Amino acid sequence: MIHFVSLGPGDPELITLKALRTLREADYIYTPVPVSRKGRHASKAAEMMLSLGIREEQIQLYDLPMSKDRDGALEAYEIVAREACEKQKAEPSARIAIVAEGDCGFYSSSAYIGEHIEQEGFTTEQICGVPAFIACNGRLGGQLVQLEEQCTVIPGEATREEWDRAWQSRHTIVVMKGSLCEAEIKSAVAQHPDRKWHYFEFVGMPKEYNTSSTDEILQREFPYFSIIISKRR
Incomplete structure (x- = not known):
């Protein structure tokens, strides 16, 4: 085996x-x-x-x-x-x-x-092990999802319809591999101020970085190992 x-x-x-x-x-x-x-x-x-x-x-x-x-x-x-x-x-x-x-x-x-x-x-x-996005939420504290909330995970690439449906939903959205969709994320941050945005890169590693500042997210160049968590609360 x-x-x-x-x-x-x-x-x-x-x-x-x-x-x-x-x-x-x-x-x-x-x-x-x-x-x-x-x-x-x-x-x-x-x-x-x-x-x-x-x-x-x-x-x-x-x-x-x-x-x-x-x-x-x-x-x-x-x-x-x-x-x-x-x-x-x-x-x-x-x-x-x-x-x-x-x-x-x-x-x-x-x-x-x-x-x-x-x-x-x-x-x-x-x-099995701890997925990176679970560790990211641990940095935030609180629940990734709770009660009847749902969570959608997008692996960096999606159709236009899928992106629009995600941002307009009440779901918590987790986006993996941020470098594959940097322009989409930054556009969504600007267009959906009703959502809370949390950005992470290299979580658990010496060069870890995270922020919940939309200004910093918009200015950041996303590496491959970046994760975005977007919540309605």
Whole structure:
């Protein structure tokens, strides 16, 4: 069995006990390294695990292209799945983990990697974690939703009709991957002053930033790992 391990939003103290135990017991931990047009970036996942006492020799890094063009990422998922399966075949007793930031069952690479692994005849287990938007709301305090309220999550891209319906609704709206829809968010902030707007980036990491000032949101350049929470209350 190959384990998908959720790391949580980035704060090492928010990883679950089960996830940490699984990582400590793993022989191989496949870990993404973000690659953009600017080059290869430091792996935040690897840095977090090292801070928790995971040994460097356990960590197997793989490059993950970060682009709106999904072809590179899909190829990377197929490659890491194949490598994990080949390692499991060569070493049947090896304990293999593949990490995912946030929760591995929520807009996660594990969906694609898992399909390839299961096609090879291996079973997988998901070890859940704290999604980033839950950690964001923790910074605000209070309830993300309460009583009969509903929550809509938008993964950075939506149709014009979907955006309009979201902003006009009474729902709490969570937008992931803010860089994909920066113009839409800023337009909505200006057009819907009846909503409360909360902006977050890199929550749980050293360069974390958050604000509820609409002026600051309008002036901010959104990175990929940014989240917006919009409420009616």
